Amino acid sequence: MPRVEGSPVAPAAEMVLLLAGTERRRSEAAARISALAAIISTSDVADEMDRHRSRLVLGTRARALGITSSSFDKDLAKFLGWAERRSMLFESLTRTLVGHLEDRGVPALPLKGSQLAASAHGNAAMRISGDIDLLIGREHIPTAMHLLREVGY
Amino acid sequence: MMRSHKPWHPPLEIHWRVHWYGDRFVERVMAESSIGEHGLRQASPAATLSILLLCYARDGFAGLRLAIDIAALADRMSDVPDGSEILAFADDDREIRPALVAALAVARNVVGLDLGQSIPPLTSREDRATRLANWRLAGDADQVRATTRLVDALLAPARSNRRFVSSRLRPFHSPKRNVIYVGKTLLRWLPALVSVAWGRTAYALPHCRLTSRVDAIDRLRSADLGSFSADPNLVSVVIAVQDDAAGLAATLDALRAQTMPRDRMEVIVVDDGSRDGSAPCAAEREPWIRLLRLPTSQGSYAARNEGLRHARGAVIAITDADCRPHPDWLVRGAARLRESPRTIVAGHLSMPLGPTPRIAAMVDVVHHLDQERYVGKGVAVTANLFAPCAAFEEVGGFNTALRSGGDFEWCRRARTCGWSLVFHPDVRTVHPPRHSARALIAKSKRVAVGGRRQVHQGLVPSGRRPYLSPRAVVPPHRSRGLDRVRANGADPGYLRWLAVGIGQVALVQAPQAIFALRADIGALRARHQARRAARRH
Numbered sequence: 183m184p185r186v187e188g189s190p191v192a193p194a195a196e197m198v199l200l201l202a203g204t205e206r207r208r209s210e211a212a213a214r215i216s217a218l219a220a221i222i223s224t225s226d227v228a229d230e231m232d233r234h235r236s237r238l239v240l241g242t243r244a245r246a247l248g249i250t251s252s253s254f255d256k257d258l259a260k261f262l263g264w265a266e267r268r269s270m271l272f273e274s275l276t277r278t279l280v281g282h283l284e285d286r287g288v289p290a291l292p293l294k295g296s297q298l299a300a301s302a303h304g305n306a307a308m309r310i311s312g313d314i315d316l317l318i319g320r321e322h323i324p325t326a327m328h329l330l331r332e333v334g335y
Numbered sequence: 336m337m338r339s340h341k342p343w344h345p346p347l348e349i350h351w352r353v354h355w356y357g358d359r360f361v362e363r364v365m366a367e368s369s370i371g372e373h374g375l376r377q378a379s380p381a382a383t384l385s386i387l388l389l390c391y392a393r394d395g396f397a398g399l400r401l402a403i404d405i406a407a408l409a410d411r412m413s414d415v416p417d418g419s420e421i422l423a424f425a426d427d428d429r430e431i432r433p434a435l436v437a438a439l440a441v442a443r444n445v446v447g448l449d450l451g452q453s454i455p456p457l458t459s460r461e462d463r464a465t466r467l468a469n470w471r472l473a474g475d476a477d478q479v480r481a482t483t484r485l486v487d488a489l490l491a492p493a494r495s496n497r498r499f500v501s502s503r504l505r506p507f508h509s510p511k512r513n514v515i516y517v518g519k520t521l522l523r524w525l526p527a528l529v530s531v532a533w534g535r536t537a538y539a540l541p542h543c544r545l546t547s548r549v550d551a552i553d554r555l556r557s558a559d560l561g562s563f564s565a566d567p568n569l570v571s572v573v574i575a576v577q578d579d580a581a582g583l584a585a586t587l588d589a590l591r592a593q594t595m596p597r598d599r600m601e602v603i604v605v606d607d608g609s610r611d612g613s614a615p616c617a618a619e620r621e622p623w624i625r626l627l628r629l630p631t632s633q634g635s636y637a638a639r640n641e642g643l644r645h646a647r648g649a650v651i652a653i654t655d656a657d658c659r660p661h662p663d664w665l666v667r668g669a670a671r672l673r674e675s676p677r678t679i680v681a682g683h684l685s686m687p688l689g690p691t692p693r694i695a696a697m698v699d700v701v702h703h704l705d706q707e708r709y710v711g712k713g714v715a716v717t718a719n720l721f722a723p724c725a726a727f728e729e730v731g732g733f734n735t736a737l738r739s740g741g742d743f744e745w746c747r748r749a750r751t752c753g754w755s756l757v758f759h760p761d762v763r764t765v766h767p768p769r770h771s772a773r774a775l776i777a778k779s780k781r782v783a784v785g786g787r788r789q790v791h792q793g794l795v796p797s798g799r800r801p802y803l804s805p806r807a808v809v810p811p812h813r814s815r816g817l818d819r820v821r822a823n824g825a826d827p828g829y830l831r832w833l834a835v836g837i838g839q840v841a842l843v844q845a846p847q848a849i850f851a852l853r854a855d856i857g858a859l860r861a862r863h864q865a866r867r868a869a870r871r872h
Contacts, residue, residue, distance in 0.1 A: 192755070193755070198399065199399070199445065199446075202399050202402060202403045202406065202445070202446050203406060203445075203446045203447045204406040204409065204410055204446055204447045204448060204449070205410045206447060206449070207406075207446065207447030217675075221675070233398075234398050234399040234400055234403075235398065235400050236399060236400050236403055239403055239407070240403070276375070277373075277374065277375065280375055280376065284376075289365055289368075289376060290376065291364065291365065291368055291376045291377070291378055292375055292376070292377075293386060293390075294387070294390070294404070297371075297373070297375060297377065298383075298387075298404055298408070299404075301377075301383075301408060301411065302404050302407040302408040302411060303404075303407050304411070309404070317361060317364065317365075317386070319358075319361055319362065319365060320358055320361070
């Protein structure tokens, strides 16, 4: 049974940990996940998912396993709609910023954010971001800061 | 009125993480990046994973979010990079490499990320960082607070903290925000600054506290209880007794009335050096009871350990000599225990008061043996506790150096080893309340000294010092405990409840503060004397 070694993990936390694992770990732990689902309330699991800001990813996985309640699924669909709108906004901002930087000869690599969500989870909305992370070389920092001020930051 | 609308932008923060990522790291990531199909630059799979792992380490493995991304990304990669490819990005950097190694280990542990066998074994510092990650995920706030405001410092090499701290000071456009941020950062990283000033010796300070706890737990875990020859159909009841013939007789009466068949239970009574000789007599009369005797009094925890050494059942039930378990106590406790693996069951304890109880009895009910509240805090008392023998094999026996609080300590140790503690109200036992002020003060003394001794032994990273708390003299909120008193059959009027409030201060809170202070002074004195002796030597 996969458990976090040396951790006194509560059932809801254990459920979230198991759902968080790789595909292989999840398939190994399928029976345990079902057993936990029978004894934990969906709201406890949802709270635990929210604690890790991962309700969309983990909730989708839980829904695929058929262990969620209908109200949870309804909330999840609503949440996903909101996240899709938000990710579109962040994606367009990222594109604009990177475009500006590349025009000035500053190579900028978006880190995490919706690009990661798209490649890791197959949907750019699966990861809620509060910021845009860009990796640029140290030598380009003054140019980048100047440019960002110019565009209104 | 017209309102001017400024276009919305996410907040801008420039993180000077060149130190964390390293110039060569950034250069290499950029060199291996390409323009993706969406027109945005994207890093190679190995670079992406190494960036995410670094971010995970930088955040102190504080949440699951990045670990989920890392696992999901690795799942979707057709050609998953090997651990050595990830570590190649570190380029033997003194900070990036240990951070990546620790992050790989944590991700492997937490989400099952498997990047081959090429990940080097963890150094002690990296190992500490992985333990920290587990504690964080488990929500063990005490452990985290005590050990690692400085997970980054654990990963960073000694004497390099100056650069590390300076890298965290971020410039803002507003001078006021700069001042606030720098002040907050300085406070947060004070231990790192101390370590910069004092060099390697002081740098080891947070480690010492962590190491001492881990060592103490390992020492207790290795305490030999012998090998359990567990009979899966047998429940062993362990009772420690000292000079309490009447209490033991009541407990044995209750055990005699158990609904569990006699051939499926064994009762082990351990006489902790009783001086009146009456307790063993009560047990000796019953042939189905095994009586063990300690020649001298070694404390209730040593007595319970002795009972555990002789237990033959796969399920161990522990109760006190004056408890009266409900007839279905053993059946329900054993059933609950078998419901889920790696679980310890704590049952309900009622303390019947009667219609006109004494003030001391009500104070006892308010303050002690509230098993449900205890389990909420991750501990339980042994007056009503069920555990598989495998738990004792793995976790070790009770800490015999303690006279009180050993049950709490054992539960914490068990939880640290991955066992869950669950409260079940239907596993019921009756515990008579203490009726005299003297008994309550003696209990307060045991609790205070036991609690402080756990801190002195390094088993609890930071203990509450009752003498520094206003609770020592201020009565608790008047409604606290009233429900429990009512649930136990008493309904005190306003004046009697007022007296209970005063009684709580006089019989529990103030004595605990005084005895805790005395224990701390004694420990300081002993430490001072040991140091002087070592110096002389």
